[in-house]
Amino acid sequence: MSLEARKKLSEQRKGKNNPMYGKKPNAKQLAGLKKGWDKETWRQNWYDENGVHKYGKNTVFKAGNVPWNKGIKGERNGMYGRKHTEKAKAIMRETRLKTRFELESKQERILHDLLDSRDTEFETHVPLPGKPDVFIKPNVCVFLDGEYWHANPKTFCSNYLFTKKRKVVTAQDIWDYDESITKELEDRGYVVLRFWQDDFEKNPELMLESILISGRGHLLSS
Numbered sequence: 001m002s003l004e005a006r007k008k009l010s011e012q013r014k015g016k017n018n019p020m021y022g023k024k025p026n027a028k029q030l031a032g033l034k035k036g037w038d039k040e041t042w043r044q045n046w047y048d049e050n051g052v053h054k055y056g057k058n059t060v061f062k063a064g065n066v067p068w069n070k071g072i073k074g075e076r077n078g079m080y081g082r083k084h085t086e087k088a089k090a091i092m093r094e095t096r097l098k099t100r101f102e103l104e105s106k107q108e109r110i111l112h113d114l115l116d117s118r119d120t121e122f123e124t125h126v127p128l129p130g131k132p133d134v135f136i137k138p139n140v141c142v143f144l145d146g147e148y149w150h151a152n153p154k155t156f157c158s159n160y161l162f163t164k165k166r167k168v169v170t171a172q173d174i175w176d177y178d179e180s181i182t183k184e185l186e187d188r189g190y191v192v193l194r195f196w197q198d199d200f201e202k203n204p205e206l207m208l209e210s211i212l213i214s215g216r217g218h219l220l221s222s
Contacts, residue, residue: 005168009161019148019155094127107144107197107204108133114208128190130181140214141185143178143194150174152196 015021074080084092104112104124111134115122123135132141147155151162151171158172182192191214200207 009163009168012161105144105146105197107200110201110204111144114204118212120212129184136211139190140211141190141192142211143192144197144200145178145194146197150178
């Protein structure tokens with residue numbers, strides 16, 4: 001990110017434009033801020049005693065190992081001056097879809113418990129465009145969109161700047177991307193349901209009924 005982009009991003013988040021304006025962190029947040037995360041704490045939170053990543057079946061961490069690409073820059077890099085082919089890009093996209101590293105939000109866990117209480121089978125983060133938070137066969141995709149990362153228009157204006165994947169994007173960019181995911185899934189025959197996490201938390205039972213009675217008129221749960 002350029003220095004100019006950083007300055008612009010900083011200016012946009014000052015005063016009333018900051019999502020935390022007028023708010024105070026709760027006791028749990030304060031405790032976390034004071035404690036901080038040193039290297040060992042980070043490792044304990046993400047890896048088990050055998051060095052296996054808790055949130056990814058195929059991710060293994062071994063103390064002392066150096067990432068294969070660490071420090072390989074410029075002409076020493078195998079891809080220097082080259083570009084990935086469209087076939088290679090397609091393989092990488094497919095691999096990323098199948099990679100599971102998402103952490104479940106509080107609202108997702110609530111939804112899982114509600115679906116279990118209604119004996120409704122579901123899967124999480126299936127390898128479909130956008131990786132739906134919940135998937136119910138045969139074709140229902142549920143997304144619980146976070147207020148910040150999906151730029152809730154009730155809070156953010158269209159030109160508000162965010163940093164995602166080392167790039168600066170606007171709220172409008174985020175909305176356009178989410179809309180493209182929804183359209184792609186619907187074109188493939190899926191029913192797409194999107195809820196804001198805050199709205200879901202206020203009335204989870206109502207949202208649950210919308211999910212259960214969906215799928216183009218098919219009753220998913222009795």
